[in-house]
Amino acid sequence: MTENIISIPVSxxxxxxxxxxxxxxxxxxxxxxxxVDVMRRAGMDVFTVSMTDNRLVKGATGNSIVADxxxxxxxxxxxxxxxxxxxxxxxxxxxxxDSLIMLVKEHWNCGxxxxxxxxxxxxxxxxxxxxxxxxxxxxxxxxxxxxxHGGIYSDEPVVVTDRxxxxxxxxxxxxxxxxxxxxxKGEETEMALREGMVIP
Numbered sequence: 786m787t788e789n790i791i792s793i794p795v796s797x798x799x800x801x802x803x804x805x806x807x808x809x810x811x812x813x814x815x816x817x818x819x820x821v822d823v824m825r826r827a828g829m830d831v832f833t834v835s836m837t838d839n840r841l842v843k844g845a846t847g848n849s850i851v852a853d854x855x856x857x858x859x860x861x862x863x864x865x866x867x868x869x870x871x872x873x874x875x876x877x878x879x880x881x882x883d884s885l886i887m888l889v890k891e892h893w894n895c896g897x898x899x900x901x902x903x904x905x906x907x908x909x910x911x912x913x914x915x916x917x918x919x920x921x922x923x924x925x926x927x928x929x930x931x932x933x934h935g936g937i938y939s940d941e942p943v944v945v946t947d948r949x950x951x952x953x954x955x956x957x958x959x960x961x962x963x964x965x966x967x968x969x970k971g972e973e974t975e976m977a978l979r980e981g982m983v984i985p
Contacts, residue, residue: 798854803830804866804965805859808852809881810837814844815955816870816902823962827970827978834859836885845873856885864892866965869910871903871924871954881909889913893948898968900950902961907931920944921951959984 804824806817817833824831835842835852843849867889881889893899893915901910906923910916911934920937922944931938942957943950943964950968952961963984967975978984 798858799830799832799860799863801830801863802865803832803863804868804969805832805834805864806868806870807834807836807856807885808842808844808850808870809872810843811845811873812842813871813873813903813955814846814848814850816958816961817844818850819958820868820870820900820962820965823959823978823982824966824969826982827966827974829966829969836881856882856888859888861888861891864897866898866900866969867892868965869899869901869905871905872908886913889915896948898948898950900952900961900965902952902958903954906936906951907934910934911936915949916951919946919949921946921949922953923951924954 806821808817821831821833832853833850835855838855838857840852840855841849842852890913899910899915903924904927906916906921907927907930911931916931917935918937920939922939922941923931928938943952943960945964945968950961950964963975963978966978
């Protein structure tokens with residue numbers, strides 16, 4: 786029997802401001818990778834980031850992907866959007882290192898943009914105080930957790946505020962991604978994408 790060897794490409798490096806999709810073990814594949822696809826179609830610089838020191842990250846349904854970089858490679862000065870998909874368990878969703886918690890808080894407190902979907906608004910952003918007093922949405926079964934952190938829960942599929950975009954779950958992922966595109970590249974780019982991708 787021969788042994789297969791997989792060659793992992795060199796870690797990618799952004800040249801300037803970029804958007805970063807954060808991947809923890811058990812991340813929801815649709816919620817993570819569909820926004821990457823949509824934003825790249827819009828001409829945005831987007832990078833996947835493993836929230837550990839291992840670039841190989843296993844998703845909720847068993848798909849493993851090689852992230853563009855590890856969180857230790859992330860330069861705070863290059864962050865435009867920090868984007869958090871949901872995960873298959875509460876433990877996976879909230880497993881942020883102390884250094885990543887500091888990075889997220891600093892990015893937010895300095896006026897940075899954050900987007901989160903499904904469990905992430907309640908379980909990632911909630912404990913950091915980011916949804917407190919802000920209208921937002923997330924996975925419906927986490928309404929109580931959401932409110933425990935001071936969030937103003939909305940039943941809308943996607944909620945866009947000045948610097949925060951939140952969304953309900955896998956079925957709202959394309960609208961979530963397009964909201965990020967609209968906020969970053971404008972309505973004309975969003976509408977062109979909708980037409981090209983045949984999205985109502």
